[in-house]
Amino acid sequence: MESFQAMLHMGGYGGYVWSAYGVGIAVLALVLVLSLTSARKAEAELDVLQQARRARRGKDLGGTDSESQE
Amino acid sequence: MHRFANPARFLRLAKVILPWSNAIAVLCLGSGLYFALFGSPADYQQGESVRIMYVHVPSAWMGMFCYTAMAVFSAMALIWKHPLADLLAKATAPVGAAFTFLCLLTGSLWGKPMWGTWWAWDARLTSMLILLFLYLGYMALVNAFDDPERGHKAAAILALVGAVNVPVIKWSVDWWNTLHQPASVVKMGGPAIDSSMLVPLLLMAVGFKAYWISILILRGRAEIAGQKIRVIRMAQIHAASQGE
């Protein structure tokens, strides 16, 4: 318990040290979450569009040539 | 060069690299944080406040590294019309901005107890602030056009023009009197930093690099998917206007 207190205290610099690490972790986590969600969202949207296109092509061509796109 | 220009090849390569960069980032940052906060000694003059260095210094390196990468990608895009380079430059910008912001903020938190001030308009601090504004300007410019091609081109030129700031940051402490001290790790005659403190510093630096690679892959994937979505949408509009 005492060493835990000492750890928080950081020789009197606790406020500076812990806020530096706190903000550091928060900023990097934020960038990670934003990047992850944007990648997932864009790839999901692309999937839907490509499937719709595939389905439409399949209908137009009587379902024979659904894989020829790209 | 154009071997890597193909988005499909990038996606295949990204799939192989991503688990590795994730693992390296988690391992290095995890052990780095342990050593930075608990497993390393206090400084003989600065006491425990020296622990801020393990975030501050690698962030500063990343701020400059990401800008250099962004400028190189931009040059490749402008000169060779490399189709992926624009996307990678755009994907790097937010990471670089985040690290530069962290560098400035942690520097401020370190400067207050050690120097006695949150901020000083010396050459090193000012040039680092300019770097943050260059990132913000790049991110604003790249999205400011309806036509993404034009946005990429304008932003690439800004990235190249701003690149002159990087060597100014690096050597500002040698060229002018600054409140900021000169370099410790990369200097003639070996690092002026004890090995027990160099370990967490380098672990954090490697961890940040791996983090950048992971984010670059994620954002690159988002950009590539976005570009494909645009192409499909354009084709749909085109087809609709032809009265299908």
Next chain:
Amino acid sequence: MTRKQRRLYFVLLGMLALGGAVALVLTAISDSLVYFYSPTDIVTQRIPEGRRMRIGGLVENDSLVKDGKTVTFKVTDVTNAVPVSYTGVLPDLFREGQGVVVEGRMEKGGHFKASEVLAKHDENYMPKEVADALKKSGQWNDGKTK
């Protein structure tokens, strides 16, 4: 091929011209990019009294005198020294033999009245035990270029 080469040369030339221009500008305004002057600059350049400025150097050993909340000390660059007085809170790193930047005005008699004192630290990082061991073995060079 030729268009690519032309673009390459264009970008390279542009960067070169830009770098040159920035280097020229920075050299021209170099004086105002300096954060502080050294005691030698002050002594040799005869700075007018009352102008707000910063002086940087080392706190001279055995020059620190505390009188209540007011401290007086000398800032030195080894060749020259300027006496400084200051009233207020000193930063944690402030000590004799350590780098310092003082902001304030020159007064009559070459005395500098500081309104702000900033500590400047060197680029050496080591645990206390290592510093003590270095001092003991005589390999200590004060961490400063004297």
